[in-house]
Amino acid sequence: MLSAFTNSLKIPELRSRIFYTLALLFVARVGAHIPLPGLNPQPLQDFFAQQAGSAGGALVGLYNMFTGGALVKGAVFALGIMPYISASIIFQLMTAVVPALSRLQQEGDVGRQKLTQYTRYATVIICLIQGTLLILALENPARLFQGYDVAQYGEIVIVSKTMFLITSVIFMTAGTMILMWMGEQITSRGIGNGVSLLITVGILQDIPGAAGALWHLITPAAGVDGIKPPELIIMLLLFVLVTMGIIMVVQGQRRIPVQYAKRVVGNKVMGGQNSFLPLKVNYSGVMPVIFASAILLFPQQILSQLGAAMKWDFLVEFANNLLRGHWVYYAGYATLILFFSYFWVSVMFKPIQIADDLKKYGGYIPGVRPGAPTAQFLDFVMTRLTLAGALFLTIIAVMPDVLLFELNVPQRIAIFFGGTGMLITVGVILDTMKQIETFLLQRHYDGFLKKGRVRARGGNASAAVSDAADMKTVGKLWLALGTLFAIGMAAWLTKIIQGG
Numbered sequence: 001m002l003s004a005f006t007n008s009l010k011i012p013e014l015r016s017r018i019f020y021t022l023a024l025l026f027v028a029r030v031g032a033h034i035p036l037p038g039l040n041p042q043p044l045q046d047f048f049a050q051q052a053g054s055a056g057g058a059l060v061g062l063y064n065m066f067t068g069g070a071l072v073k074g075a076v077f078a079l080g081i082m083p084y085i086s087a088s089i090i091f092q093l094m095t096a097v098v099p100a101l102s103r104l105q106q107e108g109d110v111g112r113q114k115l116t117q118y119t120r121y122a123t124v125i126i127c128l129i130q131g132t133l134l135i136l137a138l139e140n141p142a143r144l145f146q147g148y149d150v151a152q153y154g155e156i157v158i159v160s161k162t163m164f165l166i167t168s169v170i171f172m173t174a175g176t177m178i179l180m181w182m183g184e185q186i187t188s189r190g191i192g193n194g195v196s197l198l199i200t201v202g203i204l205q206d207i208p209g210a211a212g213a214l215w216h217l218i219t220p221a222a223g224v225d226g227i228k229p230p231e232l233i234i235m236l237l238l239f240v241l242v243t244m245g246i247i248m249v250v251q252g253q254r255r256i257p258v259q260y261a262k263r264v265v266g267n268k269v270m271g272g273q274n275s276f277l278p279l280k281v282n283y284s285g286v287m288p289v290i291f292a293s294a295i296l297l298f299p300q301q302i303l304s305q306l307g308a309a310m311k312w313d314f315l316v317e318f319a320n321n322l323l324r325g326h327w328v329y330y331a332g333y334a335t336l337i338l339f340f341s342y343f344w345v346s347v348m349f350k351p352i353q354i355a356d357d358l359k360k361y362g363g364y365i366p367g368v369r370p371g372a373p374t375a376q377f378l379d380f381v382m383t384r385l386t387l388a389g390a391l392f393l394t395i396i397a398v399m400p401d402v403l404l405f406e407l408n409v410p411q412r413i414a415i416f417f418g419g420t421g422m423l424i425t426v427g428v429i430l431d432t433m434k435q436i437e438t439f440l441l442q443r444h445y446d447g448f449l450k451k452g453r454v455r456a457r458g459g460n461a462s463a464a465v466s467d468a469a470d471m472k473t474v475g476k477l478w479l480a481l482g483t484l485f486a487i488g489m490a491a492w493l494t495k496i497i498q499g500g
Helices: 002-008 012-031 042-051 058-066 082-094 099-105 109-139 161-189 194-204 207-218 229-251 287-310 313-321 327-348 351-360 372-406 411-417 419-442 458-470 474-497
Strands: 253-260 263-265 268-270 274-280
Touching: 002 012, 002 419, 012 161, 012 194, 012 419, 058 194, 082 109, 082 161, 099 109, 109 161, 161 194, 194 419, 207 411, 229 372, 229 411, 229 419, 253 372, 274 372, 287 313, 287 327, 287 372, 287 419, 313 327, 327 372, 351 372, 372 411, 372 419, 411 419
Parallel strands: none
Antiparallel strands: 253 274, 263 268
């Protein structure tokens, strides 16, 4: 593993991509700490610190996680990259429904460029709407944050509200567009998927806080219940098992064997080889969990306000049962995850198109007739894979709540034992490592995912010589990285000692 990291810096192109990616990620984290002019983020941070672990505010907490804490800090990147992701999902779903967009997608690079342009326009519109609603909520925080008392925490907006609304919406829209640009630049000139990496870094930014909370559990203050060594060992084993389970399901696939008939094209015989069609167990990824988390909160808020206005106690009680920590919430949560898993597969997975493409190129599944029977077989297999993936998503999504409400594990620690954040983090890290692996194997280096040494062939002797000469600068690069790492570790330990 360590040799693979060292080899990553030997390849000039890969080295430049890695440092380019790290530089843009650093800029993204800086923007997540620059507060909007005229806003005092301290009252909001104090409120969230006291509300940590409560059942309410789940939607705001989920959005704050995706923004890397920028929402609570009232930063210029408070909207994060989520408006761009929302616009991308909207157009991705619309291409399966609107014929004009579907034709654009099939027109090659020109059509995809137009779709990208439309997505950017939609991102600006979503930013303006979400930014306006967010600023209005910050000006009257009790409307969005249940339990917020201005007399206790203080005013969040400390300037003229009209000017603050105009300037802040502009700043946050510009911040999201900058993040969108950085994500596209990382994808094209860096390593990994830029948008996914921006979200992942935002999720991982709370690792020092989680480590500090775990340290305080291990070494509790006088009169405070801590964690016992057997419980700590069980938590570590559970973390390893959850991570392994996520990796297995994210990587898991059903390989459908495909054979291609031989064809004579001119003087050449084409086809005749065997291949396979990979069907992912978790085809929909993390999207069902995100949709279910967001949608399940709207009925709770509507029923709660309606019951309070009409003075119907039974409706208020039912709305309270829709909060995290109650079995009604988890029953609805599992049902929505199952529904959106099948909905996403029905929209994105096209068995008829796959069957037609196989028939066009002379491919067939052994034991299955080409055409409609092949489409029915693929739909049959995908339906059962989706059920397994949806059940797994439900277990992983509920795991942090089990630790939070049943075992009283702090929320900053429980969030790393599953849920949306863990699914995104593991998937993005695996994808990034695969891309680095590709660069290493192309230059005949050992990668991350395979053991053994790949010997350089004679035609690559000059590349080996250039790599050896390139190693003269690697020592300086490691020295710079070591210095930055030492500074970061010192700041981290200082934060833990001071109480996280």
